[in-house]
Amino acid sequence: MRIVYMGTPDFAVPPLQKLCENGHRVELVVTQPDKARDRGKKVQFTPVKEKALEYGIEVLQPEKIKGNEEFIARIKAIDPDAIIVAAYGKLLPVELLQIPRRGCINIHASLLPKYRGAAPIHRSVINGEEKTGVTLMYMEEGLDTGDMIAARSTKIGRKTTAELHDELAVMGADLLIRTLPGIETGISGRTEQDDSMATYAPMISKADELVDFSKTPEEVERLIRGLNSWPGAYAMYKGERMKLWEAEALDEKANKPDGTITDVSKNGIKVAAGGRILLLKRIQLPGKKAMDVSEYLVGNKIETGEVLGRSETA
C-alpha cells in the first residue's frame, strides 16, 4: 500500500518501522515540528522523524494543518491509499481525512470506546483497570470516535505505564500489519463504537501528579505506577518535590495522620495513607536522580514522624 504516516513520539515508531519492513510504501512522514529545547541548547528531532530519516523517507512538519492549502495539496498529489496515524498530537481536519481512498486509520492505546483521548494508558493504570490494549479505527471528525477495525488486549497487572506503553506500541504495530491486507482489499469490517460505553482520558495535569495521602495505599500506588515513567507522581517533603517512582501497598493499619512517615528502613519509607500504610521504595529529589530508598538513605536523612504533604509551600 502507498501510505502517508503521521505520528510523533516513541509510541509511533514501531508501527512506522513495521510498515517499512513489510514492504509498504511509506511515501511521506508527517510529524510535529521540532521543539527547541533550551536546556542544553539542543534541538531534538521527534522520534518518528529520527526513524523516518533512517529509512530515507521525506518528512514534513507543518505548524498547522487546518487551512494549510499547500500541505493538503501535497497530500492530494501523493494520492495515498491510506493515511495511518499514531499519536500525532493534533486533531486532523476533515478535508485531510477525506483524501485517502481506504481512509485514515488510527492506532489508539486503549480498548475503545473506553479511554478516548490523550492519556489512555496513564488513566487505565491509575483507575485500576484489569486490562487495556490497542484499537485500530477509522478516523472521523470526533476525538477517537470512529468505527473500529480490530483490537487486541493485554493484562495490566503490576505493569507501569512505561512498560505498557512499550508493549502496546509493538502490539499496535503488529495489529496494523496483520489488518492492513484486509483493509486494502476491503474485506475487513468495521464496528461502530457504543457511545454509551465511552469514557474520556484527559491529559495528565500537574494536579494529577500530586499525591493525596487521604486515598488508600492501593490508589496511591496505582497513581505512582500510572505516572511512571512520565511525568512521575510527587509529594511535598520539606518544601521540595519528592518524586515517587515505586511503591507498594501494605496491609497494615496506620495510627498516625495521613502523610506521616511511620518508619524508615532499607526496605523503604512507610507512609500513612487512607488509614493504612504505603511503602515507598524508589524516590527522587530535585537535582538528583531517582534512587532506591536504601541508596538515598546513605548520605541523606529521612526521619520517622516527618510529613509528606500536598502543600507547595510547607
Add this chain to the structure above:
RNA sequence: CGCGGGGUGGAGCAGCUGGUAGCUCGUUGGGCUCAUAACCCAAAGGUCUAGGGUUCAAAUCCCUACCCCGCAA
C-alpha cells in the same frame, strides 16, 4: 540566549569565609557468633568532570566547555 540545582574513591553525601580530602554504605581480608542486611578489627580504592586564570598555595575564588537533573514549554 526562559528559571534553577548539580558534577568529590564502586554507591549516596560532607567539605566550598582557600593550605593537596572526610563520612555512611559497599568491596577485600581477619575475628566473634547456633545464627543474621548483626557486631568488632584491618585494608584497598580519589588526576576532587575538562581546560584556562587569580594565588606562595584551590575541590574550595573567577572565566570557558561538556554532561546530568528539577521547573517551565
